[in-house]
Amino acid sequence: MPGTLHAQLLDLVCGAFLLAAVVVLWLRQLASIVRAFALQGVALAGIAALLDGHDSRWELLAVAVGIGLLRAGLLPLLMRRALTAVATGPAPLAGDAGGGASGSEAGSTAGSGGRAGGTGHHYAEDVSEARETQPLVNVAASLLSAALLTLLAYAVARPLVALHPTPATRALPVGLAVVLIGFFVLVTRRRALAQVVGFLLLDNGITATAFLAASGVPLIVELGVSFDVLLAVLVLGILTTRMRAAFGGTGIDDLRELCDR
């Protein structure tokens, strides 16, 4: 079986999935990071579509399409909007705007930022906001860590593969590796939005693990989880704009108000 075209395709897609996570580590421009994340969403949908959906082939395909729409379409879109809102300079206080889900005044930044996606070229882009300038670990070390984390994932996943060796479960360590890389991004990146991408990588990794291990969790759970993730990203997006309003930036290192003094 491992030699068949199908298995090779699956391996290819899984490789792309892992590669996208590594590319996220390699890039610094937040916009490019979001693009890499969207590519990973496509790869994830590919994994779901390529699985041997034993008896529920069509259901799996539908899930794959849904996953693709969410993770390659909607989530990157939300991220891009948040990024525009944060990276464009302080917008003039434009009316009350569709301040968005926050229904808030702080949302005025979000609202105009969102519109600026179309029209807002007047504002000079705030370079420091759009780039991950000061990661805790530099890029070269990050890539090295990604290699180590992938090795770790393979080591940890040995009992998982041993339980039921098929082409799909043999690729399972890839999902775990992406989970670990997601955590790594979460810990080492210092821009709010980069951290959100880390969280989403983590989540992509878990979804991939679920697909590779057991052809995905039951549909109702998958739906609920996707909904939760979507809401979490929305909330984090709103918080990012509030952070920008309150701190004048989205660097996590500025968050020093609360500590045990």
Added chain:
Amino acid sequence: MTTHSTTCVLLLTAPVGVPFAVAGAFALAGARRRRAAVAGTARPPRQRGAAPRRVRVGAGAVASTPGPSLPETGGSAPGPPEPAEAPGRRVPRTSGPGGDPATGILPGAPPGTPARGRRPGRTASAPPGPGPGPGPRPRRWRRVPGPGPVGQDPSGSGAAPRSGEEAGRGRIPRAVTPWLALVSPLTVLACAVALARTVTRHGPVAAYGLRADALGVWMLLTVGAVAVLACAASGPEARTARRYHALVHAFLGTLATAVLAANLGIVWIAIEATTILTAFLVGHRRTRASVEAAWKYVLICSAGIALAFLGTVLLYYAARRAGIPEASALDWPALAARAGELDPAVTRLGTGLVVLGFGAKAGLAPLHAWLPDAYGQAPAPVSALMSGVLSSVAFTALLRYKVIADAALGPGWTRTLLTATALLTLALAAALLLAQRDHQRMLAYSSMEHMSLIALGAAVGGPLAASAMLLHITGHGLAKTVAFRAAGHVLRLRDTSRIGRVRGLLAQAPGAGALFALAVLALLGLPPFGLFAAELGLVRAGFAAGMGAVMGVVLILLLVAFAALGARAARMLLGPPPLPGPPARLPVAEAVPLAGGLVLCAALGVSTGPLTGLLADAAAIVGGR
């Protein structure tokens, strides 16, 4: 049996459905209000009247120390509803750190009052302080009055020219709000009581993917009781009231779901949903501190709990390989029944991740960093709910996995994991309690201390430890709720959360001070409160299970925490009042439920009474017979 089952369906669905329905009602009212406001372009002067009114309230509150959160004592005679919010209302504010969001959504006044009549009465009643009304607010929603509305003040007192029917429709009269806010906690509590009877007599009941066993019912009872205490006579000023209530009730609904869902996937979804729902409650103030707390909260909790989902996925994989069909492979009863067939290596990995993940939400180390920040920034009732029940609901989810893991691997694995986590958490909490200078954070670290004891109870296992643990969960929930709400009063009274600046509380505010003192005594684990019985049971069970060394360490750390918490509380409570003046009174509507909570906590320490059977059944589920 069939009539019986209809009742069961009702009892199971109501605790989940009613809170969501109430939340929907609040949200809908808010949305309609907004829509109506957008529709009516002309700004009725009345609105302007409303705005300064609120500001005056704030100002009065600041000026006269004792009674900031003006209860809405103003008349509530029925009258023409007025348009709530006009577009111009959302004035973009000059934002800055700590800037006042108040200029934003200003609510209409209490709906029912004719404008003219109210204003004078309002002004008269504004400063003096806590009134008898049912709606006083643990006040952390008040901000310093912003610049906007003040400028508009003079034009204010005009009568409402528009009756604005479309605007008025769908609004929830303010007099109703406190009672509506109690509907869902009371429903949860009542259903839990009824379910307790059914479950003790007939065993677990299930319907529509919800399932109530003794453990679930015990937790539902706790959720209901704590929610009643937290929601009684609470609610912010109307500016944010609808959003606040909508979020709090949806939060309650997700808590009930997390307790009652049979599917572990749904449990996870519900617990993650609590994070999202409470995010804006934590970050409601939009100050730097508040935004920071909300950010840490959402990110750490979501990422941590994602690990729990990974663990769930791995368990699902093991279950599918063990031949359990897809439909029931995440179903807790099915999994627990066939746990012996699961692959040990996969289950071990999965359970480890679950302990780490749900431990994050339960406030256990190592992913606990969000906890003191979030509890410190959230409004008092929300802190109470998060500390009193959310953390223990997350922990109950963990207990369900523990049952599976123990059947698959033997008790050693989870015992080691939980003991290590609990000791680490306890040591951290004790150390940080020693260094604490902020009374909100002090209570937060005390929550961590108690969660670590609860985790230890689970680690020890066996009927005695399990009963002690469940008792601990409930006792802690009750006592911590009272403590947080009393601390909310202190915060309102003194406008500071520094322990060093709060002195003479008993003299200045005898009501709130006494409640705070008693709650702290309960949290210290002194008799007669339930926590004393629980801690005693835990230590006895620990020594009996041969974990003497661990228990020794625990006792030492407990002593440290005890001394730290006691000394700090004493510093806040005793001494002469800082300002001369009449003592601030706690509104009766608020004091009675809180005192009731303390009485209940004490009663639990003496005897579990009618709950004995339920407690034994629940302990049997967790700890074996």
